[in-house]
Each structure stands twice: as C-alpha cells, then as structure tokens.
Amino acid sequence: MVDPASHPALELDERVHQKTRLALLTVLDEAGRADFPYLKKLLGLTDGNLGRHLEALAEQSLVEIQKGHEGRRPRTWAAITPQGRTALAAEMNVLAELVQRFRSTRGEHP
Amino acid sequence: MVDPASHPALELDERVHQKTRLALLTVLDEAGRADFPYLKKLLGLTDGNLGRHLEALAEQSLVEIQKGHEGRRPRTWAAITPQGRTALAAEMNVLAELVQRFRSTRGEHP
Numbered sequence: 142m143v144d145p146a147s148h149p150a151l152e153l154d155e156r157v158h159q160k161t162r163l164a165l166l167t168v169l170d171e172a173g174r175a176d177f178p179y180l181k182k183l184l185g186l187t188d189g190n191l192g193r194h195l196e197a198l199a200e201q202s203l204v205e206i207q208k209g210h211e212g213r214r215p216r217t218w219a220a221i222t223p224q225g226r227t228a229l230a231a232e233m234n235v236l237a238e239l240v241q242r243f244r245s246t247r248g249e250h251p
Numbered sequence: 252m253v254d255p256a257s258h259p260a261l262e263l264d265e266r267v268h269q270k271t272r273l274a275l276l277t278v279l280d281e282a283g284r285a286d287f288p289y290l291k292k293l294l295g296l297t298d299g300n301l302g303r304h305l306e307a308l309a310e311q312s313l314v315e316i317q318k319g320h321e322g323r324r325p326r327t328w329a330a331i332t333p334q335g336r337t338a339l340a341a342e343m344n345v346l347a348e349l350v351q352r353f354r355s356t357r358g359e360h361p
Contacts (some may be wrong), residue, residue: 153273161348
C-alpha cells in the first residue's frame with residue numbers, strides 16, 4: 142500500500158504548480174526575462190490570463206515586472222527572481238520524485 | 252532562447268495536473284482503490300475537498316466511485332479507471348520531460 146508520511150505529491154508548491162505558472166517560470170528560468178508579447182505567443186495566453194498569473198507570481202516575489210523602453214517604444218518584461226528560481230527548483234525536485242515513484246510502482250505492479 | 256513549438260509545459264493535462272487530483276491519482280494508481288477515510292487522512296483533505304476533486308475526476312471518467320459494505324458497515328471507495336491510468340501516465344511523461352529540460356538548462360547555464 143501507500144506510506145502516508147512520504148507521499149511526494151503532498152509537497153507540491155501551489156504557488157508554482159498551476160500549469161500556466163509552471164510554464165511561465167520554466168520559460169523565465171531558461172530565458173532570464175521575456176517581454177509580454179513573447180510570453181503571450183509562446184504560451185498561447187490572453188492578455189488577461191498572462192497578466193493575472195504574472196501578478197500572482199509577482200505578489201509572491203517569484204517574478205519581477207520590469208518596465209523600460211526599446212528605442213522610443215515602451216516595453217514590459219517579466220524576469221524570474223532568485224526566490225522564483227529556488228521555488229522552481231524545489232518544485233522540480235518534487236516532480237522528479239513523483240515521476241520516479243510512479244515509474245517504480247508501475248514497474249513492480251504492471 | 253526558447254523553442255515555442257516544443258515547450259513541454261504546454262502539454263500538461265489540466266484534468267490531472269491540479270495538485271490534489273495528481274495526488275489522488277498517484278495514490279490510486281499505487282493502491283488500485285482506496286476508501287474515503289483513508290484518502291482523507293493520507294492527503295490531509297476535508298470531506299468537501301476530497302468529494303469535490305473525486306467528483307471532478309469521476310466526471311472525466313478518470314476515477315470511479317464504488318459503494319459497498321464491509322460487514323454491515325457501508326463503505327465508499329474511489330478506484331482509478333483505465334482512462335485514469337492512461338491520463339496519469341501521459342502527465343508523468345510530460346512532467347519527466349519538464350524536469351529533464353529544466354535540469355539540462357540549469358546544467359548549461361548554472
């Protein structure tokens with residue numbers, strides 16, 4: 142059966158786990174920062190959806206919104222923070238543990 | 252930068268990905284089926300929370316609710332369906348890909 146004390150799914154971080162937030166953080170972990178049109182296009186998000194999830198991540202200090210200009214055009218970037226990198230790495234460790242546990246269970250009881 | 256066409260986070264299955272549902276499905280994948288008090292205790296859920304997520308999973312045919320008796324005592328189990336096992340395995344493949352991509356990106360740009 143199942144060992145209650147150690148089930149890795151219990152350790153998933155809800156600040157990070159939601160699909161769109163996990164997608165945003167993994168992209169920003171790769172790119173460092175990215176502007177809004179790029180993120181919208183990459184992840185197929187509406188303005189509202191992107192804004193809502195970035196705001197939630199910024200409230201938790203996991204991303205930072207940066208405003209600036211490129212030439213005369215105003216641009217807005219989202220950048221991952223050190224806390225964001227730490228939270229994402231922790232989530233990835235839990236996901237890796239979940240996958241490993243899933244695969245070993247399937248292997249034992251196919 | 253990032254290759255839009257292949258980002259694995261886009262393939263996460265929202266029917267399965269939410270933390271409590273992923274926890275329930277992984278437990279049921281290991282145990283086959285489990286009764287409500289066991290799931291509540293294992294995952295630290297309220298009756299309402301457990302019921303709501305099991306109902307959502309049952310609506311998608313990913314779990315099946317089974318009612319029966321043990322001696323004279325009525326019991327209710329949740330059991331994972333073949334569709335549930337398939338959806339969970341697909342989700343685990345995406346998670347494994349995400350973890351692998353995360354780790355290789357970190358390795359290249361520490």
